[in-house]
Amino acid sequence: MTEPIRPTASNPISAAAESLREFLGRFRATSWLIGGPEGAVSHTLRQGLLASLMIMVGSWGVGYLVMAPSSWLAVNPALVPLRTTTGGVVTCAVLLAIGALLLLRSWLRLAQRVSSWDASSVSVMRRAVFMWGAPLLLCFPIFSQDVFSYWAQGGLLHAQQNPYEAGVSGLPGWFAVGADEQWAESPSPYGPLFLVFAQGVWFLSQGIPEVAVLAFRMLAVLGVALMLVVIPLLARTFGSQPGWALWLCLLNPLSLIVFIPAAHNDALMIGLILTGVWYAVRGRRLAAVLLLVGAVAIKPIAMVVLPFVVLLTLKDTSSYLLRLREWAFATLIAVLLLGGGGWLLGVGVGWFTAALGAGSAILQGAPIGLAGLGIGHAAEALSGVNAETVASWVYAAARIGSAVVLGVLLLWPRLGNPVLWAGYGLTAVVLASSIIQPWYLLWVLPLFAVVHVYRGRALVGVILLLTVLTLLPMIGQLSVAQWMDTLLVQAIVIAVAALYLIYIMFFDPNTTTLFSVKRVSQRWNAAQGWQSLKELPKPQTSWAAENIYQKAR
Structure with missing residues (x-):
């Protein structure tokens, strides 16, 4: 087996992003999330956890909720602003989309940060399932x-x-x-x-x-x-x-x-x-x-x-x-x-x-x-x-x-x-x-x-398909109150998600190599x-x- 592909910075935007990461990695308040050497999977596990938490909170505003008298949450005062105000709905919708893309990035980075696909990687993957999956249990x-x-x-x-x-x-x-x-x-x-x-x-x-x-x-x-x-x-x-x-x-x-x-x-x-x-x-x-x-x-x-x-x-x-x-x-x-x-x-x-x-x-x-x-x-x-x-x-x-x-x-x-x-x-x-x-x-x-393990264009195709099949249905299935403009909310989310996805695919110094179709x-x-x-x-x-x-x- 070959080692995971290591990232390289190949353009000014990628180089600037890598420099910013290295700078923030020097401080205790930010290094726990984005710093660390390539072999330090703990940072990626934390990023995935943050992504799951964003998805969880986002779902509270735009996830499906049955408006029935028997519902425990339908009239919860903490949820009402998230589901009934334009600011709350848009914020939750953006959190949901950005959280999904951050989860995508964390998934890709995890493949790079493991030292190799040996037996030790199994425990890392299982730990990631527990960490990333736990907040999702509380999603709408x-x-x-x-x-x-x-x-x-x-x-x-x-x-x-x-x-x-x-x-x-x-x-x-x-x-x-x-x-x-x-x-x-x-x-x-x-x-x-x-x-x-x-x-x-x-x-x-x-x-x-x-x-x-x-x-x-x-x-x-x-x-x-x-x-x-x-x-x-x-x-x-x-x-x-x-x-x-x-x-x-x-x-x-x-x-x-x-x-x-x-x-x-x-x-x-x-x-x-x-x-x-x-x-x-x-x-x-x-x-x-x-x-x-x-x-x-x-x-x-x-x-x-x-x-x-x-x-x-x-x-x-x-x-x-x-x-x-x-x-x-x-x-x-x-x-x-x-x-x-x-x-x-x-x-x-x-x-x-x-x-x-x-x-x-x-x-x-x-x-x-x-x-x-x-x-x-x-x-x-x-x-x-x-x-x-x-x-x-x-x-x-x-x-x-x-x-x-x-x-x-x-x-x-x-x-x-x-x-x-x-x-x-x-x-x-x-x-x-x-x-x-x-x-x-x-x-x-x-x-x-x-x-089998797969690599090259076949794996890139699967990654792209997974990305599209995650984002499009999720954005299309936002639960927005009838008195709000659903198309406007979706347009805002699509714009924000598209910018972040473009960065991940073409400018992120750590993930662009995973979208290469040369192999x-x-x-x-x-x-x-x-x-x-x-x-x-x-x-x-x-x-x-x-x-x-x-x-x-």
């Missing part, structure tokens, strides 16, 4: 309102309605629960196990939104805890760098914000998937399948990963008969558990098709979604065929295409590492979707990171060394257990 929901949709769908199930047949508008007083209007008529996209959790939260919260948010946040934290334990184990097993994998998967600002303040159930799904992978490489066949089925029961998209991961229990994957045996075993357990669970919940097996097709009420914003809309409107203008019908054909063709890709990968004679190929398959499914949410990227990152895209693991992504060799033999770099214990 930001980035999306999905946590309130979870709550409402739990209420539907508690009211003995089927969330796979009815949107949250079927719940009396649903609007006061805080759910986004886009879910009003859309069925639940979540698995039956998560709906059981949601029903339990609905019952335990007794109508208090803050209790519900904390409960869902604890479920997300459980997923983060699983990842925190399992990602280093898997990285060692497959020959990647454990500290680097934690840095990429858990400490980037998108992961921290989606998993903790937004309380998304993706964290629990990913945690269960990765724990299932760990049990699979240890040969614990039944436990692996149960964990993977549990992930499917949280979010059905996990079923894309399941047929790849169960092959890890085989000593050799060259036999199609053995592959079919594992798939049949996993399918039998999945049918029994998911079918039985659906029957006990009173939703039958209808959850399968409803969950996969849910979200149809959401604007199609992915490349395939936009292509479908464009082709549909063009066809309607030229031939009079209904635009929505043509668009649905485009979406169906894309789904069929992704299914073909999955089939080819699973049946390929010389199968590659099942975890890595699960990442390829899941990426194909995401790209073929007519709707792509920012957090979908977090599904695939661990499947690549536990197998070719490469990947590394302990068994293969560095390989150019353009010249990757094809597998000569099908994956076998002996290809595991380090035996799992």
